[in-house]
Amino acid sequence: MIAFEDLTPGRVFQFGSTVVDHDEMIEFARRFDPQPFHLDEAAGKESIFGRLAASGWFTAGLWMRLYVDGLLLDSTALGSPGGDEVAWPAPVFASDELFGSLEVLEARRSASKPWMGLITLRAWMRRGTADSADVVYRARFTGMFGSREVPQR
Amino acid sequence: MIAFEDLTPGRVFQFGSTVVDHDEMIEFARRFDPQPFHLDEAAGKESIFGRLAASGWFTAGLWMRLYVDGLLLDSTALGSPGGDEVAWPAPVFASDELFGSLEVLEARRSASKPWMGLITLRAWMRRGTADSADVVYRARFTGMFGSREVPQR
Numbered sequence: 001m002i003a004f005e006d007l008t009p010g011r012v013f014q015f016g017s018t019v020v021d022h023d024e025m026i027e028f029a030r031r032f033d034p035q036p037f038h039l040d041e042a043a044g045k046e047s048i049f050g051r052l053a054a055s056g057w058f059t060a061g062l063w064m065r066l067y068v069d070g071l072l073l074d075s076t077a078l079g080s081p082g083g084d085e086v087a088w089p090a091p092v093f094a095s096d097e098l099f100g101s102l103e104v105l106e107a108r109r110s111a112s113k114p115w116m117g118l119i120t121l122r123a124w125m126r127r128g129t130a131d132s133a134d135v136v137y138r139a140r141f142t143g144m145f146g147s148r149e150v151p152q153r
Numbered sequence: 154m155i156a157f158e159d160l161t162p163g164r165v166f167q168f169g170s171t172v173v174d175h176d177e178m179i180e181f182a183r184r185f186d187p188q189p190f191h192l193d194e195a196a197g198k199e200s201i202f203g204r205l206a207a208s209g210w211f212t213a214g215l216w217m218r219l220y221v222d223g224l225l226l227d228s229t230a231l232g233s234p235g236g237d238e239v240a241w242p243a244p245v246f247a248s249d250e251l252f253g254s255l256e257v258l259e260a261r262r263s264a265s266k267p268w269m270g271l272i273t274l275r276a277w278m279r280r281g282t283a284d285s286a287d288v289v290y291r292a293r294f295t296g297m298f299g300s301r302e303v304p305q306r
Binding site: 031032033034035037047048049055056057060061062064065068072073077078079080081082083084085086087088089138139141144 | 184185186187188190200201202208209210213214215217218221225226230231232233234235236237238239240241242291292294297
């Protein structure tokens with residue numbers, strides 16, 4: 001069980017990969033982001049993406065799922081208040097294999113709630129391999145994690 | 154059709170509201186964010202949210218859909234490279250009525266691509282009414298929009 005004390009700056013977690021399913025990608029866009037270039041091959045071709053491309057929120061969701069399976073479900077995670085970076089440096093296409101990872105940037109114990117730690121995290125989603133330079137999603141956010149040493153009362 | 158030139162700093166768009174569907178909220182969490190407090194009433198009650206709460210990514214998706222329907226589909230939108238703030242100041246619960254809006258913060262024409270403008274946008278999702286102080290989602294990001302005056306070549 002990963003607790004606040006385990007999330008030390010510099011630590012990197014690799015979450016494995018997921019493959020973008022064409023139909024699910026479009027189904028997601030139809031519900032949450034029905035812009036033509038996320039729905040239609042021809043519109044995608046005419047867009048700056050050059051092809052039918054995934055909604056960035058779908059990519060974010062795929063990363064989140066890798067993070068939940070790869071770390072959060074076996075942790076003291078308490079949620080997240082948000083972050084200060086979300087970037088989609090390159091479009092995502094159907095059948096892409098995307099590799100998720102996480103780097104711990106900063107860690108501090110909450111002053112008012114010492115049973116809780118605030119971790120600054122860097123999220124990465126890379127295309128093709130786990131160390132590819134082809135980054136399709138990058139984020140920086142805060143994760144709240146329970147402490148192993150200080151019980152909540 | 155809303156183009157770059159229409160998105161002047163200070164302009165505010167109200168997108169109306171959406172109601173959080175209990176089953177869809179859980180279905181989303183099961184696929185993208187299956188942490189116990191997003192899936193299960195009892196786990197939600199024990200969490201810092203105090204109740205079964207929506208994944209923040211679901212809230213972001215609901216806001217995106219309001220933005221697409223309320224502005225993007227009748228615009229020259231070209232996509233987004235990302236943003237520098239995503240915040241979930243309060244948890245979202247089933248049956249909440251959420252009101253989306255957008256404020257234009259900055260606008261500049263691309264130097265290298267004068268047919269395109271880069272707009273800095275503030276996203277808001279408020280609970281209960283369109284001007285409620287109960288903000289459940291706030292984001293700041295960049296939108297790319299085609300120009301009405303300078304055609305792409």
